[in-house]
Amino acid sequence: MVRETMRPKIWSFLFYLAFFAAASGLFPFTALYYQSIGLTGSQIGLLTGLAPLITLIGAPLWTGIADATHRHKIVLSLAILASIGCALAIPSIRGLGLLLFTVSIYMLAAAPIISLGDSATMSMLGERRDLYGRVRLGGTIGWGAMAYLSGRIIDQNGIVWAYWIYAAGMVITLLIAQGLRFERVERDHSFLNGVRTLLADRRWVLFLGMAFACGVGMATINIYQFIYLAEIGASETLMGLSLTISTISELPVMFFGGWLLKRFRARGLLTLGMAAIGVRLLLYSAFNYPAAILLIQLLHGLTFPAIWIAGVAYAHENAPSGLSATGQGLFGALMNGLGTAVGGLLGGVIIQLTSARGMYLLIGAGVLAGVLILAVMQHLIPAFQSKTAED
Numbered sequence: 001m002v003r004e005t006m007r008p009k010i011w012s013f014l015f016y017l018a019f020f021a022a023a024s025g026l027f028p029f030t031a032l033y034y035q036s037i038g039l040t041g042s043q044i045g046l047l048t049g050l051a052p053l054i055t056l057i058g059a060p061l062w063t064g065i066a067d068a069t070h071r072h073k074i075v076l077s078l079a080i081l082a083s084i085g086c087a088l089a090i091p092s093i094r095g096l097g098l099l100l101f102t103v104s105i106y107m108l109a110a111a112p113i114i115s116l117g118d119s120a121t122m123s124m125l126g127e128r129r130d131l132y133g134r135v136r137l138g139g140t141i142g143w144g145a146m147a148y149l150s151g152r153i154i155d156q157n158g159i160v161w162a163y164w165i166y167a168a169g170m171v172i173t174l175l176i177a178q179g180l181r182f183e184r185v186e187r188d189h190s191f192l193n194g195v196r197t198l199l200a201d202r203r204w205v206l207f208l209g210m211a212f213a214c215g216v217g218m219a220t221i222n223i224y225q226f227i228y229l230a231e232i233g234a235s236e237t238l239m240g241l242s243l244t245i246s247t248i249s250e251l252p253v254m255f256f257g258g259w260l261l262k263r264f265r266a267r268g269l270l271t272l273g274m275a276a277i278g279v280r281l282l283l284y285s286a287f288n289y290p291a292a293i294l295l296i297q298l299l300h301g302l303t304f305p306a307i308w309i310a311g312v313a314y315a316h317e318n319a320p321s322g323l324s325a326t327g328q329g330l331f332g333a334l335m336n337g338l339g340t341a342v343g344g345l346l347g348g349v350i351i352q353l354t355s356a357r358g359m360y361l362l363i364g365a366g367v368l369a370g371v372l373i374l375a376v377m378q379h380l381i382p383a384f385q386s387k388t389a390e391d
Helices: 002-024 027-036 041-069 072-092 096-110 113-157 161-177 191-200 202-231 236-255 257-286 290-302 304-318 324-353 356-380
Strands: none
Touching (some): 002 027, 002 113, 002 161, 027 041, 027 113, 027 161, 041 096, 041 113, 041 324, 072 096, 072 161, 113 161, 113 236, 113 257, 113 304, 202 236, 202 257, 202 356, 236 257, 236 290, 236 304, 257 290, 257 304, 290 304, 304 324
């Protein structure tokens, strides 16, 4: 009995551990690799800017196919295999056109991996879905532990090793993924009718709007934080330390994620995380000296991890029957796809017009205004109110 209870947690924990360990070897070094092969700033911007836009398409596309065909594990395995193949091919490519094509295929393939992993995890946890945060903690540990080791390996052997590290880590992820189980739910409606029902539900529209707003705010942090730190005179060492602090801040939130969900419910926790993003951005603009930024980084735990725990829980609990993976894909697409794309573009425009400090002031105020508007909508407009207390 104990073994059966532990099995889903172990496989999911290992899946997140392996995936994010692999990702930490590649994602922070991607732009540096493009620079090392002679690409211009605009070319690098084109390649890195594609990611959120393709995620917007790829995540709901592949998760929808998985739900429609009940072939979740096959879709997940093919996505991982395609990601490995592209990672092995990219270092041998120099022409921008072919590189653009290969990177696009890679991003399309990788888009649904986490959404499918989240769908499997929530299904395997069953009535213990409150343990999702502790299981997802594997990703935080994998990223934090491997980031330093990857940097050492790349420093000693060359930046192309970022792709070898990623490919090796994803092979391990593929093997672990075979231990995941997906719930097969027989639908009493067609797949397309289920999707239409989901998108016609105004509660889902509100939820996806919140995911989008969170994505915009988090994008300005993830993309422009080092630019802001350089603007206020921080060293590269302090930049690295700021990432370490934010990673550590995730640990207690992930571990106590179940308690937070019980205390605030999914949508309440999502609202709290969205408000924390706005406060974090305003604090960046108010305290423009490096030591203060390190302290503000401790708020990271209340932003991304809290939002992700809440979003995954809400999508799983409120998706129509048989569309759990599709719900996860839509959540990921709005936050990491459209939200990230708009946040990156908007943040860059504001920085060009003012400064990074001014950008954080304006975006932070906008996010908090969004929290207020959404709160009014869900309390005063019946169509946007929760179906049950669990929402």
